[in-house]
Amino acid sequence: MLSHLRRWILAPLITLVAASFVLYTAVWLQPGNPLTLILGTRASPAQYRYMARKLGLDRPMPVRYWDWLTAALHGNFGTSLVYKQSVASLIAPRIVTTLLLVAYASVIILVVGVALGIVGGMSPRLAPVVAALNGLGVAIPGFVAAELLTALFAVQLGWFPVLGSGEGLLGRLQHLTLPAFALAIASISYVSQITRAAVSAEEQSPHVETARGRGLSPPRIMRRHVLRNAAMPIMTVSALTVASLLAGTLVVEYAFGLGGIGSLLDQSVADKDSNVVLAIGLILVLVFVITTTTLDFLQYLLDPRLRLKGASRWH
Amino acid sequence: MNGQPPRYPHRTRVAAVAALTAIAALAAGCGAQSHAAPSTVAASHGVSTYGVANGDLSTLTWDLPFGEPNTVDPPNTADYSSSLIAANLCDPLLRLNPNYSISPNLASYSQPNPLTLVFNIRRGVTFWDGSPVTSADVVWSLEHSASPSTAVSFLYANVKSITATGLYQVTVKFKRPDSLFLFEMSSFSGMIQEKRFAEHAGSKLGTAAGKIMCSGPYELTSWTPGTGMTLTANPHYWNPADRAHAHTIQIDFDTDSTSIAQALISGQLDGAYEVPPAVIPRLRTATSGKLIFGAPTQLYLTLSVTSPTGVLSNLDVRKALWMTINRQALVSAAYYGAATPNYTQMNIDSWQNGSWPAAAQKIWSTAYAGFERQERSWGTPSAIAAAKALAAKAGYHGQPIVMATLAGDATLAEVAGLIQGWAAEAGLKVQIKPLQPLAYDNASYSAQYRTGLNLLLGTTFNVAPNPLEPMGLTYTPGDPYNYTNYSNPQVTADISAARSTTNLVEQARLLTKAQSIYEPAYWSQTLLQFDEILFLKKGLGGATASFAYLNEPSLALIGKAAK
Numbered sequence: 001m002l003s004h005l006r007r008w009i010l011a012p013l014i015t016l017v018a019a020s021f022v023l024y025t026a027v028w029l030q031p032g033n034p035l036t037l038i039l040g041t042r043a044s045p046a047q048y049r050y051m052a053r054k055l056g057l058d059r060p061m062p063v064r065y066w067d068w069l070t071a072a073l074h075g076n077f078g079t080s081l082v083y084k085q086s087v088a089s090l091i092a093p094r095i096v097t098t099l100l101l102v103a104y105a106s107v108i109i110l111v112v113g114v115a116l117g118i119v120g121g122m123s124p125r126l127a128p129v130v131a132a133l134n135g136l137g138v139a140i141p142g143f144v145a146a147e148l149l150t151a152l153f154a155v156q157l158g159w160f161p162v163l164g165s166g167e168g169l170l171g172r173l174q175h176l177t178l179p180a181f182a183l184a185i186a187s188i189s190y191v192s193q194i195t196r197a198a199v200s201a202e203e204q205s206p207h208v209e210t211a212r213g214r215g216l217s218p219p220r221i222m223r224r225h226v227l228r229n230a231a232m233p234i235m236t237v238s239a240l241t242v243a244s245l246l247a248g249t250l251v252v253e254y255a256f257g258l259g260g261i262g263s264l265l266d267q268s269v270a271d272k273d274s275n276v277v278l279a280i281g282l283i284l285v286l287v288f289v290i291t292t293t294t295l296d297f298l299q300y301l302l303d304p305r306l307r308l309k310g311a312s313r314w315h
Numbered sequence: 316m317n318g319q320p321p322r323y324p325h326r327t328r329v330a331a332v333a334a335l336t337a338i339a340a341l342a343a344g345c346g347a348q349s350h351a352a353p354s355t356v357a358a359s360h361g362v363s364t365y366g367v368a369n370g371d372l373s374t375l376t377w378d379l380p381f382g383e384p385n386t387v388d389p390p391n392t393a394d395y396s397s398s399l400i401a402a403n404l405c406d407p408l409l410r411l412n413p414n415y416s417i418s419p420n421l422a423s424y425s426q427p428n429p430l431t432l433v434f435n436i437r438r439g440v441t442f443w444d445g446s447p448v449t450s451a452d453v454v455w456s457l458e459h460s461a462s463p464s465t466a467v468s469f470l471y472a473n474v475k476s477i478t479a480t481g482l483y484q485v486t487v488k489f490k491r492p493d494s495l496f497l498f499e500m501s502s503f504s505g506m507i508q509e510k511r512f513a514e515h516a517g518s519k520l521g522t523a524a525g526k527i528m529c530s531g532p533y534e535l536t537s538w539t540p541g542t543g544m545t546l547t548a549n550p551h552y553w554n555p556a557d558r559a560h561a562h563t564i565q566i567d568f569d570t571d572s573t574s575i576a577q578a579l580i581s582g583q584l585d586g587a588y589e590v591p592p593a594v595i596p597r598l599r600t601a602t603s604g605k606l607i608f609g610a611p612t613q614l615y616l617t618l619s620v621t622s623p624t625g626v627l628s629n630l631d632v633r634k635a636l637w638m639t640i641n642r643q644a645l646v647s648a649a650y651y652g653a654a655t656p657n658y659t660q661m662n663i664d665s666w667q668n669g670s671w672p673a674a675a676q677k678i679w680s681t682a683y684a685g686f687e688r689q690e691r692s693w694g695t696p697s698a699i700a701a702a703k704a705l706a707a708k709a710g711y712h713g714q715p716i717v718m719a720t721l722a723g724d725a726t727l728a729e730v731a732g733l734i735q736g737w738a739a740e741a742g743l744k745v746q747i748k749p750l751q752p753l754a755y756d757n758a759s760y761s762a763q764y765r766t767g768l769n770l771l772l773g774t775t776f777n778v779a780p781n782p783l784e785p786m787g788l789t790y791t792p793g794d795p796y797n798y799t800n801y802s803n804p805q806v807t808a809d810i811s812a813a814r815s816t817t818n819l820v821e822q823a824r825l826l827t828k829a830q831s832i833y834e835p836a837y838w839s840q841t842l843l844q845f846d847e848i849l850f851l852k853k854g855l856g857g858a859t860a861s862f863a864y865l866n867e868p869s870l871a872l873i874g875k876a877a878k
Contacts, residue, residue: 037385
């Protein structure tokens with residue numbers, strides 16, 4: 001039990017604290033004085049000293065980090081140096097946009113990616129077409145996809161807006177359709193490729209051959225023997241792909257003028273706005289930690305072989 | 316020269332100093348009277364106002380290419396975005412007109428002696444909440460601007476006291492005469508907000524959470540971080556000339572040059588100031604609206620030697636470098652015509668604007684013509700050949716010349732690449748060093764961040780539409796932008812004398828005299844004078860096209876154009 005706690009609770013917590021320290025140090029090791037963003041370049045040195053003292057920036061970095069960490073443990077992530085607002089109030093409206101975008105893109109990735117992969121894995125005739133589509137999808141960078149989609153569907157056809165995140169559920173879905181596709185294209189190819197390989201491998205496996213020999217219907221073979229066994233790698237790759245989307249929204253957010261946490265993170269790194277960088281950085285780390293821990297846990301529960309291995313390792 | 320704010324970083328906030336650009340009314344010694352009428356013509360190049368607003372709109376959708384404002388508290392408006400919004404929300408005591416002339420606004424003024432300035436506040440003006448604007452609000456606002464935590468406090472260095480001398484009168488006393496102060500009052504440092512509201516908002520003043528209470532043509536009705544702002548017309552606005560033409564303004568924060576262009580082309584956006592030059596070719600052919608290059612501006616491209624030592628301490632080597640630069644080619648290749656070659660350290664629009672009388676402008680233009688004649692051929696093959704010979708004669712033997720530029724700025728990268736190529740033709744080995752935005756801004760005022768650099772390339776601006784200001788910050792000993800410790804007693808004396816006179820013709824004479832001494836030292840060159848790049852949707856008019864848009868309620872002025 002203790003080892004389970006260590007693996008699923010303590011290790012993720014240590015990862016979070018270590019990530020926060022690395023982020024904090026990295027932000028402050030960048031050259032440049034962030035007070036320039038507040039005072040301009042014509043303020044006197046005395047003014048700079050006054051503001052540094054007022055904002056607590058004249059204290060050594062480890063002291064500032066410790067203060068941040070203790071406040072964060074109490075749920076206070078501080079105030080943005082640039083926006084002079086609580087970090088929570090800056091992130092809250094943006095994270096809604098980013099999460100909706102990621103959710104929308106995830107649905108597209110899972111539905112289209114898995115479907116394409118199954119088709120490619122099952123049909124030797126369509127496999128080269130799926131492989132070619134996958135190659136094309138992986139080769140198109142997000143910003144190029146964004147520009148192409150906008151030029152065609154927003155500017156030429158006028159079906160979707162060019163900018164903004166919209167209001168209300170329908171408005172938001174309409175505004176996020178092109179960004180979600182731009183974000184999803186490369187990942188669709190990735191998930192599709194993994195699915196195709198997994199399905200193809202299972203299709204040729206002895207137990208599927210046996211099932212065919214027993215005269216089971218193709219849909220039943222697909223459902224019970226192919227997909228069930230191919231599900232593990234597909235699930236792992238899909239979960240990690242979806243988790244990584246959160247960190248990859250930056251380009252698409254800029255390209256479609258969406259105020260999400262990706263663009264805020266980029267701006268805050270440039271501004272050395274450390275409290276904002278840390279909060280967003282930790283959200284991203286947290287999503288990864290939760291995803292990988294959950295996957296680990298699910299695999300442990302679902303796969304009896306792991307439980308057996310685990311038993312010999314942990315007990 | 317002032318700080319070097321990145322002008323076209325697509326994904327970075329412009330440095331705080333850019334806010335000070337809007338204090339463009341700091342014309343040293345310039346009189347309050349208007350010298351020239353604004354040019355209002357239906358053309359698209361070199362105009363200060365574009366079209367005429369004849370009718371009202373329900374909604375104007377406007378983008379801020381520099382992104383979301385970090386505050387709308389006027390003395391802290393630290394970039395193009397926040398400055399533009401503040402200028403539409405809050406009234407300054409005086410008004411800066413499109414041609415840079417000054418007129419009374421929320422107050423008129425009198426100056427009984429050089430150490431006293433009296434503002435008489437217009438009666439009957441109310442804040443958005445209906446409270447009257449009184450001397451208590453004016454005193455609080457000016458003292459707020461003067462506090463050390465604002466970006467404009469240095470402008471109050473000569474102020475001794477700010478006192479309410481009546482319910483509608485405020486008297487400012489000075490420690491020493493300050494001819495600039497009056498003109499600061501047409502900018503952010505002279506914008507008035509409600510004392511009671513501001514004190515209640517405390518540290519949240521001007522943020523999305525705390526907002527602001529002013530008396531301007533628009534009220535800030537919503538601000539969703541990361542998404543946008545809504546400004547709603549103030550139905551009780553006191554000034555019919557600056558009244559809101561659009562009932563609502565929807566502000567977007569898109570910073571990506573490609574999507575800005577597509578949104579302007581598709582008509583989703585009604586317009587934007589500070590359109591990135593990289594998208595000029597696309598917008599030129601747009602049928603949805605008009606691309607406008609406005610003037611005057613105080614924005615320009617400058618290349619400065621960053622240290623008194625190093626390979627460029629040799630006069631002939633640095634002159635050889637300037638001789639290789641083809642300014643007209645920079646205008647065409649990097650700025651697509653939205654700029655003009657400039658041949659002195661002072662940008663042309665610093666003296667070619669409505670704040671100067673014709674006689675003073677004549678002195679400036681005569682002096683400028685001399686430099687232009689000498690340097691116009693620079694960048695041609697024969698000039699590059701001459702530069703090569705000059706550098707070789709000076710003993711240059713391939714030492715690297717490190718030129719810093721702003722990382723992530725595609726336009727500046729293009730300029731840097733062209734300069735590097737031309738220099739190479741003359742045998743000068745220029746190395747380009749992109750700096751991250753903060754390090755780049757810091758390099759403009761701190762020697763610590765200039766270590767290892769020989770040149771700093773960047774877009775910069777004047778706070779005042781007057782060469783006295785950049786000259787006085789660069790060419791006297793101890794100046795913040797005197798990177799090379801330049802010192803010449805005659806130049807120092809001329810600049811000092813110019814600062815103490817209110818006679819603009821005399822000021823022009825003194826400053827051009829100083830210019831004739833320091834220019835041949837070639838420590839710094841202003842290569843281009845920029846236009847303001849504005850896009851306006853078809854059917855709209857009344858837009859301020861000069862850089863004064865940052866000081867006046869420029870969005871309020873935009874309405875339906877006459878058919």
